[in-house]
Amino acid sequence: MAQNMTCDTWLGVEAVLEKYFLPILYSIEFVIGILGNTAVVLGYVFCLKKWKSGNIYLFNLSLSDLAFLCTLPMLVRSYASGKWTYGNILCISNRYLLHANLYTSILFLTFISIDRYLLMKYPFREHFLQKKEVSIFISVIIWIWVTLELLPILLFIEPTTANNDTTCNDYASSGDPKYSLIYSVCLTVLGFLIPLFVMCFFYLKIALFLKERSKQLTTSLPLEKPLNLVIMAVVIFSVLFTPYHIMRNVRIASLLEVWKQNKCTQITISSFYIMTRPLAFLNSVINPLFYFLMGDHFRDMMISQVRTFFKSIRR
Numbered sequence: 001m002a003q004n005m006t007c008d009t010w011l012g013v014e015a016v017l018e019k020y021f022l023p024i025l026y027s028i029e030f031v032i033g034i035l036g037n038t039a040v041v042l043g044y045v046f047c048l049k050k051w052k053s054g055n056i057y058l059f060n061l062s063l064s065d066l067a068f069l070c071t072l073p074m075l076v077r078s079y080a081s082g083k084w085t086y087g088n089i090l091c092i093s094n095r096y097l098l099h100a101n102l103y104t105s106i107l108f109l110t111f112i113s114i115d116r117y118l119l120m121k122y123p124f125r126e127h128f129l130q131k132k133e134v135s136i137f138i139s140v141i142i143w144i145w146v147t148l149e150l151l152p153i154l155l156f157i158e159p160t161t162a163n164n165d166t167t168c169n170d171y172a173s174s175g176d177p178k179y180s181l182i183y184s185v186c187l188t189v190l191g192f193l194i195p196l197f198v199m200c201f202f203y204l205k206i207a208l209f210l211k212e213r214s215k216q217l218t219t220s221l222p223l224e225k226p227l228n229l230v231i232m233a234v235v236i237f238s239v240l241f242t243p244y245h246i247m248r249n250v251r252i253a254s255l256l257e258v259w260k261q262n263k264c265t266q267i268t269i270s271s272f273y274i275m276t277r278p279l280a281f282l283n284s285v286i287n288p289l290f291y292f293l294m295g296d297h298f299r300d301m302m303i304s305q306v307r308t309f310f311k312s313i314r315r
Contacts, residue, residue: 007264014267017274023080025278029285030072036288037062037069052125053135054115060139061108065284068101084159084168091159091168098281099150099171103191105283106241107142109233110195113202120209149191156180172248172273177255184252188245196237203234236283244280247273 040062048055071094078084084091115135118127128134156175160167174180251273253259254266 007267010264010267010271014271014274017271018079019082022274022278023076026072026076026079026281029278029282030069030076033065033069033284033288036285037065040288041066051132053130053132054112054119056132056135056139057108057112057115060142061105061112061287064101064104064108065287067097068281068284071097078168082167083165085166086168088159091166092154092157094168095157095171096150096154099153100146101284102241102280103146103149103187104142105287106192106195106237107146108139109236110199111138111142113199113233117202117206117209120206146191149187152183153187156183170277172251173255173270177252181249181252181256184249188249192237192241192245196234196241199234199237203231232289236286240280240283240286244276247276 041059044051044055044059044062074086074090074094078086086094114129118130119125121127122130125131129138153171156179157171158169158174160169171180172184247269251269254269259265
């Protein structure tokens with residue numbers, strides 16, 4: 001009887017999380033993320049005259065965030081009402097864009113870390129990876145790679161209908177869990193763990209580079225910004241993405257036949273998995289900070305444009 005009460009409690013928690021927690025968090029992320037990323041895109045398009053490799057990665061990162069953020073109003077309404085009213089195609093494309101943003105963001109942040117290291121080692125942009133043409137090519141490859149990487153997910157995402165109400169299930173709650181778990185583990189390794197390893201590798205190289213330079217220079221202040229940027233990217237990886245990937249795999253595993261007899265465990269795992277989802281996609285709100293921390297005079301340029309705008313209004 002105590003176990004039934006515990007299960008009922010977790011079932012209530014799961015319902016509250018889906019009906020209130022997800023809509024509220026996604027709404028906040030939508031409002032703040034749209035404002036931040038729109039300001040950055042407009043700043044790049046209308047204000048930035050000289051584009052560099054890092055600017056190209058950051059611009060693509062912002063476009064990816066905007067594409068994802070545009071899907072949130074539909075998700076908010078569906079979670080709040082408990083049903084999906086936009087059709088199967090929009091359900092699948094919505095989930096697809098959500099994951100595309102996640103893995104393009106990871107890769108663009110990884111190449112931003114590489115670019116920061118190259119900027120320190122080749123301050124006059126002598127390395128071929130620092131050329132604009134190469135950065136554009138890499139950005140296109142990232143979009144193509146993530147698209148191919150996520151094509152199998154279309155086989156697992158499927159809306160369900162019960163009592164004439166359609167539900168757009170998330171990826172971890174759709175499809176055959178046996179095959180979905182294999183794909184999810186592969187996606188975790190290829191899309192998350194390998195980029196994280198690359199980012200940590202360049203963090204180490206930057207730290208060693210700064211240690212050597214500190215012996216030669218009286219101050220290392222000009223060199224600290226690239227290191228801080230890579231540290232920030234690693235923290236975003238660790239804090240935002242790790243819980244989501246762990247719980248997504250655990251959630252899919254809980255749907256296997258071996259675990260099906262323990263319904264209470266499934267509900268508990270599902271509740272914790274729901275909590276990690278808005279956390280993972282919080283990166284779309286935090287990413288604009290990179291534009292102001294990155295340097296390259298972007299922050300000063302934006303502040304100057306805002307001041308000019310307000311002065312013109314006063315006149």
